[in-house]
Amino acid sequence: xxxxxxxxxxxxxxxxxxxxLSCRASQSVxxxxxxxxxxxxxxxxxxxxxxxxxxxxxPARFSGSGSGTxxxxxxxxLQSEDFAVYYCxxxxxxxxxxxxxxxxxxxxx
Amino acid sequence: xxxxxxxxxxxxxxxxxxxLSCAASGFTFDDYTMHWxxxxxxxxxxxxxxxxxxxxxxxxxxxxxxxxxxSRDNSKxxxxxxxxxxxxxxxxxxxxxxxxAGYYYMDVWGKGTTVTVSS
Numbered sequence: 001x002x003x004x005x006x007x008x009x010x011x012x013x014x015x016x017x018x019x020x021l022s023c024r025a026s027q028s029v030x031x032x033x034x035x036x037x038x039x040x041x042x043x044x045x046x047x048x049x050x051x052x053x054x055x056x057x058x059p060a061r062f063s064g065s066g067s068g069t070x071x072x073x074x075x076x077x078l079q080s081e082d083f084a085v086y087y088c089x090x091x092x093x094x095x096x097x098x099x100x101x102x103x104x105x106x107x108x109x
Numbered sequence: 110x111x112x113x114x115x116x117x118x119x120x121x122x123x124x125x126x127x128x129l130s131c132a133a134s135g136f137t138f139d140d141y142t143m144h145w146x147x148x149x150x151x152x153x154x155x156x157x158x159x160x161x162x163x164x165x166x167x168x169x170x171x172x173x174x175x176x177x178x179x180s181r182d183n184s185k186x187x188x189x190x191x192x193x194x195x196x197x198x199x200x201x202x203x204x205x206x207x208x209x210a211g212y213y214y215m216d217v218w219g220k221g222t223t224v225t226v227s228s
Contacts, residue, residue, distance in 0.1 A: 001171075034214035036154075043218040044146075044154065049209055055216060087154055091213035096168045098144075098156040098213055 002026055002090050006101035012109040019075040021104045023088035028068045032092035035064055035073045038103075039084045047086075048073065075106075083108055111135035111217050113205045118222030125195050129222055131188040131205030136217075139163070139183035142208035144215055145190050147201035157203070158190065159213065173199075195226045 003026040013019045023033065031051040036044040046055040048064035051071060061076040075082055088101040117129040129145070145157040158169045158179040167179050178191040188205055202223050206215035 032212070034209075036215075038154075043204055043220055044215075045218070046209070046214065046216045049212065049214045049216075089154070089156075089214060096159060096213050097170065098159075100154040100156065103153045 001097055002029060002093055002099050004088055004090055004099050004101035006086075006088060006104045008104060009102070010105045010107060012107050013078050014109045015080060016077050017109075019078055019082075019106055021073040021075075021086055021106070023066075023071040023073070023101050025069045025071075025090055029090040029092035031067045032090055033064075033066070033071050034089045034091065035062075036087045036089065037082075037084045038087065044087065078106070082106065111207070113207065113217060113219035115203060115205045115219045115222035118203060118224045120225045120227060121195055122228050123195060123197055123226055125226070127192045127195065127224060129190040129192065129203055129205075129224070131219060133186045133188065133205075133207070136207070138181075138186040142211065142213070143179075143181060143188045144206040144208060145179060145188075146204045146206055146215065146218075147199075148204070148221075149198075149201045152201075155201075159208070160188070192224070195224075197226050200224060200226045 005024045007022045033051045035048040038044040052064045085103045112134045114132045144159045160179045176194045180189045202221040204221045205219040207217040209216040
């Protein structure tokens, strides 16, 4: 099983500041990495797939980078609606055994 | 509008069985792989299972293999999850999700249905 490790567990950021979230895979997943945002009481929402491609309707302040085992989600200027939990997910292995990271909670500083 | 609506979640005793359903609309259902993903209370996301567009291929997380069965009825635009031999650790919110065009990420999610396994 590919283990996904996210850091930090909690990130305290002021509105307007930049947030950088990390995701590490226990083995290479190439660029087969997605990011999701989940707000309290809501379903997850796809933000990024292919490590760096924004999903439909996702603002440009969200960007993803990385390949192999190290990935980053950057929110360039945090808006009030961005405070949420963010998960990474790999979809590289075959047969598919998809795995999520434990999540990073972005909270208001 | 693409929409997924789950149903069937209830309180069930350990060892019991349950079938979840997911009704899809707003897209060509039989073009897409579909997933079930769950989230235990206060915890993160766990992928459960996926099924190919035609139902010919199915895959499961080790934690549910041999106990859960995913299926679909393309004539009814519906996805199912048959859950047998339920354990307390299966207690979770179960989401139905649409695959992102064959790459095994999830681009549309339902709101979920809650399964509680308790005596």
